[in-house]
Structure formats: structure tokens, C-alpha cells
Amino acid sequence: MQSTVEVSETALTERQKDVLDAALTLLVEAGDTLTMTSVARRASCSKESLYKWFGDRDGLLTATVQWQASKVRGVPVDPEAFGLTSLTTGLERFASDWLRVLSGTISVALNRVAVGHAGSDKHDLGAIVLENGPFAMARRLKPLLRLGRDTGLLHFQDTDEAFRTFFGLVVRDVQIRLLLGDRFELTEAAIDRDARRATQQFLALYGADTKAAGDGH
Amino acid sequence: MQSTVEVSETALTERQKDVLDAALTLLVEAGDTLTMTSVARRASCSKESLYKWFGDRDGLLTATVQWQASKVRGVPVDPEAFGLTSLTTGLERFASDWLRVLSGTISVALNRVAVGHAGSDKHDLGAIVLENGPFAMARRLKPLLRLGRDTGLLHFQDTDEAFRTFFGLVVRDVQIRLLLGDRFELTEAAIDRDARRATQQFLALYGADTKAAGDGH
DNA sequence: ACGCTGCCGTAACGTACGGTACGGTACGCA
DNA sequence: TGCGTACCGTACCGTACGTTACGGCAGCGT
Numbered sequence: 001m002q003s004t005v006e007v008s009e010t011a012l013t014e015r016q017k018d019v020l021d022a023a024l025t026l027l028v029e030a031g032d033t034l035t036m037t038s039v040a041r042r043a044s045c046s047k048e049s050l051y052k053w054f055g056d057r058d059g060l061l062t063a064t065v066q067w068q069a070s071k072v073r074g075v076p077v078d079p080e081a082f083g084l085t086s087l088t089t090g091l092e093r094f095a096s097d098w099l100r101v102l103s104g105t106i107s108v109a110l111n112r113v114a115v116g117h118a119g120s121d122k123h124d125l126g127a128i129v130l131e132n133g134p135f136a137m138a139r140r141l142k143p144l145l146r147l148g149r150d151t152g153l154l155h156f157q158d159t160d161e162a163f164r165t166f167f168g169l170v171v172r173d174v175q176i177r178l179l180l181g182d183r184f185e186l187t188e189a190a191i192d193r194d195a196r197r198a199t200q201q202f203l204a205l206y207g208a209d210t211k212a213a214g215d216g217h
Numbered sequence: 218m219q220s221t222v223e224v225s226e227t228a229l230t231e232r233q234k235d236v237l238d239a240a241l242t243l244l245v246e247a248g249d250t251l252t253m254t255s256v257a258r259r260a261s262c263s264k265e266s267l268y269k270w271f272g273d274r275d276g277l278l279t280a281t282v283q284w285q286a287s288k289v290r291g292v293p294v295d296p297e298a299f300g301l302t303s304l305t306t307g308l309e310r311f312a313s314d315w316l317r318v319l320s321g322t323i324s325v326a327l328n329r330v331a332v333g334h335a336g337s338d339k340h341d342l343g344a345i346v347l348e349n350g351p352f353a354m355a356r357r358l359k360p361l362l363r364l365g366r367d368t369g370l371l372h373f374q375d376t377d378e379a380f381r382t383f384f385g386l387v388v389r390d391v392q393i394r395l396l397l398g399d400r401f402e403l404t405e406a407a408i409d410r411d412a413r414r415a416t417q418q419f420l421a422l423y424g425a426d427t428k429a430a431g432d433g434h
Numbered sequence: 435a436c437g438c439t440g441c442c443g444t445a446a447c448g449t450a451c452g453g454t455a456c457g458g459t460a461c462g463c464a
Numbered sequence: 465t466g467c468g469t470a471c472c473g474t475a476c477c478g479t480a481c482g483t484t485a486c487g488g489c490a491g492c493g494t
Contacts, residue, residue, distance in 0.1 A: 181335030
């Protein structure tokens with residue numbers, strides 16, 4: 001009970017976490033058409049409790065998104081004994097983790113509701129997903145990129161530009177196609193292959209031993 | 218009721234086109250929250266006519282998406298007197314056109330509703346946008362890529378893989394950030410710069426004069 | 435034992451909106 | 465002049481769902 005999971009500064013009880021997990025599975029199943037009644041039924045709780053805990057439907061959705069985001073933390077890339085090998089494996093691991101999360105049903109469902117609510121929204125789900133999705137990825141990857149540059153393994157001027165290129169090489173059209181409902185089979189093998197390919201392409205563009213064609217000063 | 222409303226290959230009257238344009242602007246303003254009443258009011262037509270012409274709300278949305286798609290056709294890249302210069306300018310022109318469309322308010326709005334309705338939908342807006350978005354782009358670009366390969370300017374085995382890499386280099390995180398509501402200023406200058414950068418990076422990866430690092434042997 | 439608290443289950447309320455019906459008007463045509 | 469067609473404007477209906485209210489129960493402190 002003392003293990004309070006601080007989301008922004010809300011401490012969630014175990015019961016509430018169960019409710020949010022139920023909301024997550026419903027979000028995956030039914031998308032944005034989930035109703036307060038369906039959540040209450042699935043979680044075996046009363047609607048009164050839902051409104052008491054989360055305020056309104058928007059608050060429930062927001063809490064659900066944040067709850068999921070709080071679970072994805074971690075995956076640190078810590079630099080020790082750094083070299084081209086560890087840079088490469090770091091990038092590959094990052095890319096494959098990312099593709100795995102991105103293509104997961106939960107991520108697809110959450111991005112769908114966030115896109116649907118973007119902008120016109122009290123709590124602005126879009127901003128929350130943006131913050132815990134692309135922006136969090138950037139914050140996590142950039143230290144590795146800077147380390148690569150500082151050790152002379154990478155050449156670029158703008159860290160953000162380098163990150164965004166890596167983003168493009170990794171994600172390509174996968175996310176938009178999944179969001180638009182394209183049936184997509186992303187096997188474990190395909191993920192690993194894509195992660196290696198993206199990493200090699202990135203190194204070809206920004207690696208020290210090649211002429212950097214990417215950062216057109 | 219004999220007037221079967223043909224949705225694909227529909228001949229639209231001018232009045233109906235006006236109505237769909239009104240629906241488009243409402244979609245941009247209000248997103249998926251647009252109501253039949255609001256469309257009728259904005260277009261100065263009766264709801265009865267809306268239902269007569271488009272069947273139901275889903276039919277109206279579908280017709281609106283298709284109407285917009287029918288306007289974006291064109292932009293042919295015709296190959297004559299082909300060389301590295303025309304390949305480069307072709308890729309750049311393609312990339313900049315694409316970024317311009319992608320970052321437009323109409324495209325963002327349509328992709329939002331399509332993502333929101335993806336899968337769970339009678340007419341499957343997601344599939345329609347997918348077909349007229351990424352897939353149409355692929356169909357348009359691939360001839361240019363094949364021409365580049367046939368003339369020895371490009372090296373790759375899988376045309377689809379090459380296209381998807383170009384997709385990633387061009388779009389990067391722009392589309393998802395826009396869809397999630399990130400305020401984004403994509404000036405004309407920035408679009409041109411990005412188009413050139415993406416093209417140069419693509420040529421660095423797949424150009425004949427460089428070791429192709431992209432297409433896993 | 436008594437009251438308080440927290441919660442479940444469900445009934446009830448208000449409303450927004452998709453869909454339909456209907457009266458009124460303009461226009462073409464015999 | 466009368467009839468049919470197409471359409472606008474609006475009133476209307478049914479329903480789904482967000483939100484609230486209430487009755488009942490279980491646990492806990494005193």
C-alpha cells in the first residue's frame with residue numbers, strides 16, 4: 001500500500017488500478033465507444049465510484065492513458081564501456097522495443113482515442129500521449145546519440161534532427177497503417193530485422209566512417 | 218427510393234459537391250463531432266436531402282472522404298530524358314508535395330476521423346483513407362523508383378522496402394505529432410528543406426555510387 | 435449495538451443527436 | 465390552372481449514454 005504509484009500526483013488504490021486495467025481492455029475491444037456503464041460492469045464497480053474517483057468520462061480516459069504510460073517507463077540505456085558495438089546494440093534494442101510497443105494492441109487503441117480527442121479536449125489526451133510517446137522516446141534516445149557523437153562514433157549537428165531521422169527509419173509507415181486499421185502481422189522476427197535495418201541505415205547516414213549526407217548544415 | 222445512391226463512381230451534382238465541401242470545412246473545424254444538423258445548416262440544405270443523398274451519417278462521411286480524395290489525384294511523374302537530376306528533382310517534388318498535403322488542415326482532419334472509425338465501421342473509413350493515402354503514394358512513387366533502378370541510378374531489391382524507407386525519411390514524426398494535436402509550423406521553406414534532406418538521405422542509402430546499406434544484402 | 439464510511443447495483447433524469455415526417459415553396463410541364 | 469418533382473426548414477420521435485440519486489450491505493471504530 002505504501003508503494004504509491006505517483007502518476008502526476010495521484011495515488012491510485014489497487015482497486016482503482018484494477019478499474020483502469022478493465023478500462024484498458026475495453027478500450028482495446030471497443031475503442032472510443034466504451035461507455036461508463038460498460039466499464040462499471042466489466043470492473044464490477046459502481047458508476048458512482050467511477051465518477052467519485054475520476055470526475056467524469058474524460059477524467060477516466062485520462063487516468064487510463066496515464067496509468068498505461070506509467071507502466072511503460074524504464075528501458076534505460078546506460079553507457080559504460082562504450083563503443084560501436086554497444087552503440088549499435090543500444091540502437092537496435094531501442095528500435096525493437098519501440099516497434100514492439102507501437103504495434104501492440106494497447107498502444108494502437110490509446111493512440112486512436114488520443115487522435116480522436118486531439119485538441120478539442122478538456123484534459124487534452126493528445127498532449128498526454130504525445131508526451132509519453134514520441135517525446136518520451138526522444139528524451140530516452142538522445143543521451144545515447146550524444147554519447148555517440150561525443151565519442152566520435154556519430155556525426156551530426158542537431159540532435160533533434162538525428163533523432164527524428166532515426167524515428168522515421170524505425171517507424172516508417174507502420175504506425176499510421178496500424179492506426180488506420182490495416183491488418184498487419186509484425187512478427188518477432190520482422191521486428192528484429194527492421195530494428196537492425198533501421199540501425200544500419202542510421203549508421204550509414206550518421207556514422208563517423210561515412211560522409212554524413214543527413215545533416216545538411 | 219429507386220434512386221440508388223452509388224457511392225463508388227458516383228456522379229455528384231454540383232449541389233451535392235457544395236454540401237460535401239461544407240462537410241469538409243466542418244470536419245476541419247469540429248472534427249468528428251460534426252452533426253447532421255450542423256452540416257445541413259452550414260450547407261443550407263435539409264436533413265432530408267442529406268439522408269436521401271448519402272443514406273446515413275456514415276455514408277456522408279464516406280462520401281466526404283472520397284470527394285476530397287478525388288480532388289488530390291494527379292501529380293504524375295513522367296519519365297523522359299531520365300537521369301540523376303530528374304530522379305532527384307522527382308523525389309524532391311514528390312516529398313514536398315506529400316509533406317504539404319500531409320500537414321494541411323484537411324488531411325489532418327480526415328485522418329483523424331478515419332483513425333477514430335478504423336475497423337469498427339460499416340464503410341471502413343480507415344481503409345478508404347489508407348487506400349487514398351499511403352497506398353496511393355506508394356503506387357505513384359514506385360514507377361519512379363523502378364525507373365531509377367532500371368537505369369542503374371538506384372540499388373535495391375524490394376521496391377516496397379525502398380518506398381517505405383523513403384516514406385520514413387520524408388514523414389518522420391510529422392504526421393503522428395500533427396494527429397496528436399502538436400502545434401506545428403511547417404513553413405514552405407521547411408518543407409523544401411525537408412524534401413531535399415530526405416531525398417539526399419535516400420540517395421545516400423540507395424544511390425548507385427554508395428554502398429547500399431539499406432537492403433539487407 | 436450503533437453509527438459512519440465506502441462501495442455495489444440499479445433505477446431515474448436530462449439531453450444530444452441520428453433519423454423521420456410533414457408543411458411550404460419554386461419550377462417544369464401539360 | 466393543375467400536377468409532379470425536388471428541395472428547404474422545422475418539428476418530432478426514439479434511443480443511447482453521461483450523470484445523478486438512492487437503497488442496501490459489509491467492515492470498522494467506539
